[in-house]
Amino acid sequence: MPPAATEASGSAGNGETAAGVSSERDEEGQGGGGAVEELPSWELCKVGKGVAAADYIPCLDNVKAVKALKSLRHMEHRERHCPTDPRPRCLVPLPERYRRPVPWPRSRDMIWYNNVPHPKLVEYKKDQNWVRKSGNYFVFPGGGTQFKNGVASYIKFIEQILPNIQWGIHTRTVLDVGCGVASFGGYLLDRNVITMSVAPKDEHEAQIQFALERGIPAFLAVIGTQKLPFPDNSFDVIHCARCRVHWYADGGKPLLELNRVLRPGGYYIWSATPVYRKNPRDIDDWNAVVALTKSICWRTVFRVQVKGIVGPSRGLKDLILSTRLHLTILPFSFLKKKLILIQVIGRTLFQKYISTNLQLIGLVFAMLWT
Ligand SMILES: C[S@@+](CC[C@H](N)C(=O)[O-])C[C@H]1O[C@@H](n2cnc3c(N)ncnc32)[C@H](O)[C@@H]1O
Incomplete structure (x- = not known):
């Protein structure tokens, strides 16, 4: 080659x-x-x-x-x-001893070690089940920071709490911010969803190269420094699982950029620690994000915490997820009041949704932790 x-x-x-x-x-x-x-x-x-x-x-x-x-x-x-x-x-x-990549769909789960010879992540994310080395291969068991027990059950869980998400029907395009090795996007392909995964180069070094070698669409970028290379209203869902982006920094610029690429009526799924942790910094983060999303007419439709046993047994700690549920349904009249701001930011499709009396517009904050 x-x-x-x-x-x-x-x-x-x-x-x-x-x-x-x-x-x-x-x-x-x-x-x-x-x-x-x-x-x-x-x-x-x-x-x-x-x-x-x-x-x-x-x-x-x-x-x-x-x-x-x-x-x-x-x-x-x-x-x-x-x-x-x-x-x-x-x-x-x-790279030395490079081989023709493992073909899809097998490549979702394993790639040649020598094609992306970076073993650091194996050690670094060992307890989160991101990637393991097995003989001549890297193997991806489908774990992540927010879904150690497997991303498949995490994806299913999101659809259970919000059936309207309808992977592959209502939701066809996803942006996964802070994707790690992009297992979320890789598994969504099974559900007829195309995900663009994004992460910077960081201490995990090769996460984007891993994603690309697996055959999962991905690109390297930092959120919050410049505009994303996508037109307005590109994605049905934006997902951030512990992606470490300070959404409200610089007057909310990072979140406003997501608002630009998220389709009106789309969902933002945020799996993050400020949701459930009680220390002052997390509480401040949570309040700041809530205030910011409110100010741009986003609505929380779900706030969920999970507790229970999900996924295969891999040691006690990995089995535990906690759950609590809180649902907000917005009345139509409330949304109508916001019409002026919506018009100012030119969300015409959003207006169409409103005019057809769709009562449940908003976003999901699916808050999970392990
Ligand atoms: C803890 S890992 C979570 C990975 C994956 N979402 C999961 O749940 O397994 C944090 C991820 O966020 C990414 N990240 C950190 N800061 C970021 C930023 N400013 N913009 C985009 N991604 C960022 C990291 O590179 C990494 O991929």
């Missing part, structure tokens, strides 16, 4: 020539006579100095740009920074 070419990475060529190419093209680049254009020779991207040019995400690991950052407050150092001139132009080598 040939290496991949890049014109804009954080790494630089090391003088090793991988391929020298020249060809003949006509003016329209069709070939067959005319001017002879000499194409540049390509070099292998440099490996080392903090740059692992093996599993490659363009513009990541731009050491120079990261050093020059004025602030790291929003995790700017964990996102992509494309180099300006001179832009490196090199071929990215595949």
Whole structure:
């Protein structure tokens, strides 16, 4: 398999020539006579100095740009920074002993170790069942921070508490913010839901590469630094399970960006600690998020805590989830009062929902913990 070419990475060529190419093209680049254009020779991207040019995400690991950052407050150092001139132009080598990826659907559960040779996450998330090493493979048992006992039961549980979510029917597109190794998105494919999973590079290092090797759509970004690369109203559901985004920071900018890409009538599912923890910081976080969502006319339709036995036995701690239930149903008249603000932010579909007297518009806060 040939290496991949890049014109804009954080790494630089090391003088090793991988391929020298020249060809003949006509003016329209069709070939067959005319001017002879000499194409540049390509070099292998440099490996080392903090740059692992093996599993490659363009513009990541731009050491120079990261050093020059004025602030790291929003995790700017964990996102992509494309180099300006001179832009490196090199071929990215595949990792040693790389093999053709395991085909879908098996790849959801296992990938070749040598294709993404980063064992750190195995240790780091051992107790949360994200990923294990087994012989020549990484194996993904479907665990996560919020669903140690398996994401399948977590997905089912969400539909049980809010049947209107109707995975694959009412809900077809999901954005999973802070996705980890993207098991949530991987399992939703079984339910005919397409999920775009997103996470920054962080101490888990290779989470996005794992997701991509598994064949699950994913991209690398930090929420809260810049606009997301999606048009307005793109997703039926936005999901954040312990995704560590400070939603109300900077006057609520991160949540407002989600509001932009969430379809009117869609749901925001937030599985997070401030919901159930009683320390002052969590209580403050909870109150701030509630105030912010209210101010943009979102409504909490469920607040749930889970207790019970879910999923296969993997040690006592993993078996315990707690549950409590609280439901808010909004009267139509209340929603109507908010129409002006809704018009200001141009949510026309939302208005249509209102005009058809749909009484249950809002969002789910599904609060789970283990
Ligand atoms: C505790 S893990 C949870 C992963 C997964 N949702 C689960 O439940 O297993 C936190 C995740 O949030 C991501 N994250 C942290 N800060 C973020 C930010 N500002 N924007 C997007 N993702 C972020 C981390 O990279 C990581 O994937």
